[in-house]
Amino acid sequence: xxxxxxxxxxxxxxxxxxxxxxxxxxxxxxxxxxxxxxxxxxxxxxxxxxxxxxxxxxxxxxxxxxxxxxxxxxxxxxxxxxxxxxxxxxxxxxxxxxxxxxxxxxxxxxxxxxxxxxxxxxxxxxxxxxxxxxxxxxxxxxxxxxxxxxxxxxxxxxxxxxxxxxxxxxxxxxxxxxxxxxxxxxxxxxxxxxxxxxxxxxxxxxxxxxxxxxxxxxxxxxxxxxxxxxxxxxxxxxxxxxxxxxxxxxx
Ligand code: IPE
Ligand code: IPE
Ligand code: MG
Numbered sequence: 001x002x003x004x005x006x007x008x009x010x011x012x013x014x015x016x017x018x019x020x021x022x023x024x025x026x027x028x029x030x031x032x033x034x035x036x037x038x039x040x041x042x043x044x045x046x047x048x049x050x051x052x053x054x055x056x057x058x059x060x061x062x063x064x065x066x067x068x069x070x071x072x073x074x075x076x077x078x079x080x081x082x083x084x085x086x087x088x089x090x091x092x093x094x095x096x097x098x099x100x101x102x103x104x105x106x107x108x109x110x111x112x113x114x115x116x117x118x119x120x121x122x123x124x125x126x127x128x129x130x131x132x133x134x135x136x137x138x139x140x141x142x143x144x145x146x147x148x149x150x151x152x153x154x155x156x157x158x159x160x161x162x163x164x165x166x167x168x169x170x171x172x173x174x175x176x177x178x179x180x181x182x183x184x185x186x187x188x189x190x191x192x193x194x195x196x197x198x199x200x201x202x203x204x205x206x207x208x209x210x211x212x213x214x215x216x217x218x219x220x221x222x223x224x225x226x227x228x229x230x231x232x233x234x235x236x237x238x239x240x241x242x243x244x245x246x247x248x249x250x251x
Contacts, residue, residue: 002109002141005060014065014235021242023195025069026062026234027210027217030055032201032225039225045089050227052097056104061231062142063108065238069143069192073209077117077151091122094148098128102135109141115187116150117158145188152211159185186212193217196241198234200226218244 007013033047040046055072062070074094080087098112105112114129125148132146162185166172172181183189194210197217204221206214220237222229 002139003107005063005108007064008057008061008231012232014061014231015239017065017238017242019066021238022066023218023238023241024067025071025192025194025213026067026196026198026238027071027073027194027214028058029073029197029199029207029209030226030229031199031203031207033227035201036225036227044086045093047225047227048090048093054226054229056101057230058234059105059110059142059144060108061234063110064231065235067142067234067238069145071115071145071147071191071194071210071213073147073150073207075116075148075150076208077149077154078208080120091125095122095125095128098125098132098146102128102132105132105144106136106139109139110136111139111141111143112136113143113145113188115145115147115191117154117187119149121149145191147209150187150209152206152208155187156212158187183212196220196237198222198237200224200229200233216246216248218246 030051033051034044035047036050037044037047059070075090079090082090102112112129112132112135114126114133118126129146129148159182163172163177163182167174191213194214194217197206197210197214197219198221199206199219200222202221202223218241220240222233222237224233
């Protein structure tokens with residue numbers, strides 16, 4: 001039996017919006033953990049720890065309001081440039097969070113999928129991601145794309161390389177390559193286009209997150225550090241999204 005999400009701790013319920021105004025796929029750049037920690041005189045790692053609850057509150061809020069897919073940016077292909085201590089912490093932390101939250105996600109009907117590159121990623125992190133994928137594969141309430149060692153350019157280059165190999169082997173004709181065919185070579189071929197692209201911390205950039213999937217996403221930048229985010233921030237962003245006029249190039 002699928003469990004209902006726990007209500008927000010203050011008992012607040014989602015805003016009432018027309019079904020068409022709810023984004024299907026929300027991409028989230030969970031940014032600002034380091035600054036949150038610094039403001040408190042804590043090590044950066046304490047900020048990452050405090051960010052865990054934010055993600056899982058947002059997931060419950062997403063289910064409540066009717067979002068079907070969330071992509072969470074947990075570690076980018078550029079984050080290897082951080083200090084070895086922080087990289088090591090983030091690897092272990094991601095591994096532990098995925099393990100710790102697996103049963104809860106499964107109970108809520110969340111399908112967990114890993115999106116990212118295997119190269120350099122700790123084998124123990126890949127193992128936990130694959131365990132979670134296997135356990136939750138049949139769930140239908142919400143899809144959670146855990147983007148770990150993800151980079152948009154890496155994804156596109158890897159896709160181009162795999163496609164080139166298929167052309168060389170004669171499996172694909174070069175003049176038959178379409179956007180639809182190309183997308184089959186991306187990290188998660190069934191990922192839908194991003195409707196709402198959210199970033200916390202006030203930074204207004206995409207930092208290499210889902211460029212292929214976000215070409216027509218509505219961008220919402222929130223002036224709140226990730227550990228201070230909860231589902232109400234998601235709902236506010238969706239209210240903003242509902243006011244946008246999405247034209248997709250039409251007049
Ligand atoms: C986001 O918070 C978490 C990761 C990138 C892993 P940051 O660690 O980037 O926090 P700031 O941006 O330095 O405040
Ligand atoms: C993007 O945040 C990556 C994640 C949230 C995992 P960063 O903090 O790494 O991005 P930049 O360096 O500010 O662009
Ligand atoms: Mg940052």
